[in-house]
Amino acid sequence: MRKKIYKFSLFTLSLFTFLFVSCDSGDIEEQSYNVTDKGHTVKLTAVLSGIESWEKKYSVSLAGFTTGDNYAQVVRTIPYTTSNTQMELVLANIDDNINTVELVITNRLRERVITLASVNMDEYVNVKDTIRMDLGLIDVSRFGALQLGLFDKACILCHGGNGGTGAANLNLTEGMSYANLVNVPSTRKEGMMRVTGGNAQESLFHQIMAEGGENLLHVNHTEILSNQFRENLNEVRQLIDDWINSLGDNNE
Ligand code: HEC
Incomplete structure (x- = not known):
């Protein structure tokens, strides 16, 4: 009953x-x-080298961002121990307000420092399957991050991307950039180095990227930089300086 x-x-x-x-x-x-619907899932597969070369205040991360906001909404830090091994990392429950999922260097505040690879989530609105981000072998050290996140994105268009040596005889493509910059005399500014190892302030690279560098050359490089990095301009400038200043120590 x-x-x-x-x-x-x-x-x-x-x-x-x-x-x-x-x-x-x-x-x-x-x-x-x-x-x-618990949102999207992105799976990163890659062999990353150079994770361990970052200071502790930075992380190599897989993170989701909303357009216009430099703070990550969701972050998964990639452990140092995965350096140089085939690794797999999943970012799940990515909701609709996240516009990009990025392999990115973040600082302690979860701010974007520089983006190495990115998936535009707006292209996957109706996709339910796991979105794959297969990156193969990539160098995520500080210089590797500058290559992928800065030179490849904002510079090689003029500096060597089309097979030539590049504007001002400066080739910034992968494998060429380091030797074209570090302790190489400027072809434009008498007595200056493109990059003076260990001294950002005295490097033409730093000066043309910094505020006030607009008129140093015939092309306004400060503007090129600020157009490309609207949300993380200061972080990118800091990264350039940190790299140049670190060159005295271990030439990395
Ligand atoms: C729109 C084309 C263009 C883009 C994009 C561009 N540059 Fe340049 N760059 C030039 C030109 C042209 C010169 C030579 C300017 C002159 O003669 O005054 C130059 C000069 C330089 C120099 C000085 C070279 C020397 O020997 O003195 C450096 C360093 C440099 N660029 C770095 C960069 C970096 C780093 C980027 C990416 C953030 C970049 N450039 C993006 C066109 C470009």
């Missing part, structure tokens, strides 16, 4: 729920959609 009452009330309850749902379909439907 008791059992029956129990069953009956359960039935009433579900009937009530059913009526409730059908009366108020609009909102409820959307809510239940959100409950079953």
Whole structure:
């Protein structure tokens, strides 16, 4: 007898729920959609080298960002121990307000320092499957980050990307950039080095990227930089300086 009452009330309850749902379909439907849809999943596979070369205040991360905001909404730090091994990292529950998922250097505040690779989530709105980010072998050291995040993105268009030596005889493509910059005399500014190892302030590279560097050359490089890095301009400038200043120590 008791059992029956129990069953009956359960039935009433579900009937009530059913009526409730059908009366108020609009909102409820959307809510239940959100409950079953836990968002997107991105899976990174890669062999990363140079993670261990970063100071502790920086992390190599897989992180989700909203356009216009330099602070990551979700972050997974890639452990130092995975350096030079085939690794796999999953970022799940990525909701709709995240526009890009990036392999990125972040600082302690979860701010973007520089982006090495990016997936545009807006292209996957209706995709339910795991989104794969296969990057192969990549160098994520400080200089590797400058190559992928800065030179490849904002410089090789003019400096060597089309097979030539590049504007001002400066080739910034992968494998060429370091030897074209470090302790190489400027072809434009008499007596200056493109990069003076260990001294950012005295390096033309630093000067043309910094505020006030607009008119040093015939091409406004300060503007090129600020157009490309709207959200993380200061972080990129700091990274350039940190790299140049570190050159005295270990030439990395
Ligand atoms: C729109 C084309 C263009 C882009 C993009 C560009 N540059 Fe240049 N760059 C030039 C030109 C042209 C010169 C020579 C300017 C002159 O003669 O005054 C130059 C000169 C330089 C020099 C001085 C070379 C020397 O020997 O003195 C450096 C360093 C430099 N660029 C670095 C960069 C970096 C780093 C980037 C990316 C952030 C970049 N450039 C992006 C066109 C470009």
